[in-house]
Amino acid sequence: MNNLNNRLKKALDERKQQHRYRSRRISEGPQQVEMQIDDKDIISFSSNDYLGLANHPQIKQAMIDGVKNYGVGSGAAHLVNGHSRAHHLLEEELAEFTGYPRALLFSTGYMANLGVCQALLDKNDFVFEDRLNHASLIDGGLLSGARFQRYLHNDVSSLQKKLDKAAGTVTDKQHTKLVLTDGVFSMDGDIADLPPLSDLCNKTASWLMVDDAHGFGTLGRTGRGSLQHYSLDHNDVPIYMATLGKAIGTAGAFIAGSDELIETIIQQARTYIYTTAMPAAIAEATRCSLKLIQNETVHLDKLNHNIHYFRKCCDEASLSIENSQTAIQPLLIGDDENAMSISHLLFEQGFLVTAIRPPTVPEGTSRLRITLSAKHQKAHIDKLIETLSSMIETDT
Ligand SMILES: *Cc1c(COP(=O)(O)O)cnc(C)c1O
Numbered sequence: 001m002n003n004l005n006n007r008l009k010k011a012l013d014e015r016k017q018q019h020r021y022r023s024r025r026i027s028e029g030p031q032q033v034e035m036q037i038d039d040k041d042i043i044s045f046s047s048n049d050y051l052g053l054a055n056h057p058q059i060k061q062a063m064i065d066g067v068k069n070y071g072v073g074s075g076a077a078h079l080v081n082g083h084s085r086a087h088h089l090l091e092e093e094l095a096e097f098t099g100y101p102r103a104l105l106f107s108t109g110y111m112a113n114l115g116v117c118q119a120l121l122d123k124n125d126f127v128f129e130d131r132l133n134h135a136s137l138i139d140g141g142l143l144s145g146a147r148f149q150r151y152l153h154n155d156v157s158s159l160q161k162k163l164d165k166a167a168g169t170v171t172d173k174q175h176t177k178l179v180l181t182d183g184v185f186s187m188d189g190d191i192a193d194l195p196p197l198s199d200l201c202n203k204t205a206s207w208l209m210v211d212d213a214h215g216f217g218t219l220g221r222t223g224r225g226s227l228q229h230y231s232l233d234h235n236d237v238p239i240y241m242a243t244l245g246k247a248i249g250t251a252g253a254f255i256a257g258s259d260e261l262i263e264t265i266i267q268q269a270r271t272y273i274y275t276t277a278m279p280a281a282i283a284e285a286t287r288c289s290l291k292l293i294q295n296e297t298v299h300l301d302k303l304n305h306n307i308h309y310f311r312k313c314c315d316e317a318s319l320s321i322e323n324s325q326t327a328i329q330p331l332l333i334g335d336d337e338n339a340m341s342i343s344h345l346l347f348e349q350g351f352l353v354t355a356i357r358p359p360t361v362p363e364g365t366s367r368l369r370i371t372l373s374a375k376h377q378k379a380h381i382d383k384l385i386e387t388l389s390s391m392i393e394t395d396t
Helices: 001-015 057-070 080-082 085-098 109-120 135-143 155-169 192-205 257-269 280-295 298-316 336-348 380-396
Strands: 032-036 040-044 102-106 126-128 147-151 175-180 207-211 239-243 253-257 330-332 352-355 367-372
Touching: 040 336, 040 380, 057 085, 057 280, 080 352, 085 239, 085 253, 085 280, 102 109, 102 257, 109 135, 109 175, 109 207, 109 239, 109 257, 126 135, 126 155, 126 367, 135 175, 155 175, 155 192, 175 192, 207 352, 253 257, 280 298, 298 330, 330 336, 336 352, 336 367, 336 380
Parallel strands: 126 147, 126 175, 175 207, 207 239
Antiparallel strands: 032 040, 102 253, 239 253, 330 367, 352 367
16 A cells, blocks of 8 residues: 555656646635635636626525525436426527527536547547647547547648548548537637638538537627627537536536437437436526526626726736637746746735646646636736736746
8 A cells, every 4th residue: 555655656746846736725705706715815817707607696596596496416317317397498598598409418518528429429430629629528539439630729721631531541421520629728718710610510521519618608799609709500510518617607518409419419428327417406597697698798798898908908018918809818938837936926916827737738838827707807907917017027
């Protein structure tokens, strides 16, 4: 036993030396901009609660009412008796909101991505992924056992080459080709070039799946996500996935698609079949959140206002942020240790900004991942910019 632990310790120590050791901080109270973390008052610039709904009074009340009506645990998987009226209504409302024939709930986005890949692919099939896709899409593709290829980031001609090559290796046309992309790239904040991706997938009879974890609720005029941003619909992107734990402020995820696609996932996806349904109260809270974002555009308007304001301030302070129009605004640092030390210094000054290092991002591209929320006030942003510019100056 000692021997086994010693081996772990050695690997952990190595990781520390590489400045890649990950550790958790303890936060008190709800997710919001001003929080207490590790007993310190901080302003958070690292949440995915982009619309500030995770602690919204109406949504909280909906969850409390949900507990009164449905209890706490759902007690079983959806295919046993865990699929409540609340889950079913939420699926219908998600389908309507996204404009897809059907939607299917999953307990987490990670499981949704694994489930779709496993349901659609086997070892004779092909899966193509953007190099910067989220880990859950990469894992889904790898675990499916299909022939796995990554194309250059947001590069449709790179995908085209891989698709052409794949077509050359098989004679019959029965192989499934699945192309997976983030809608908004989670560590870079840029938006996938969906119109040409969709055209290419149509031309090559490939399925296109968009993981819109960071676009759903935040992009498009009414928050319908990256498809609305480009005026696309379910005919252009046959598989749409989004999570509910980010802008929507609750938990879980869904897949939207055709009736046949959803039924196939229900029959085949092990991460759907063999897991307990999310609590019905979460479905009730999510239904409330979905109504709220459709009735009140102030949240999205405020987020967009903050994005513009933040970028304007960065410009004026000559901070070289990446070219992102979304709530994710990365400040590239490069070196792992440097990124970590700036993040620590910021914490001491009362800001939570996470440093993102390899393997989450490619080598040499360690960065501060600054995320904005509808709940940030001008003063929060001003203070961050002021602090950042003093640090980056003294640093270089
Ligand atoms: C967060 C995220 C997921 C995982 O969703 P969870 O519900 O947190 O498991 C999947 N894809 C992307 C792009 C994400 O950002």
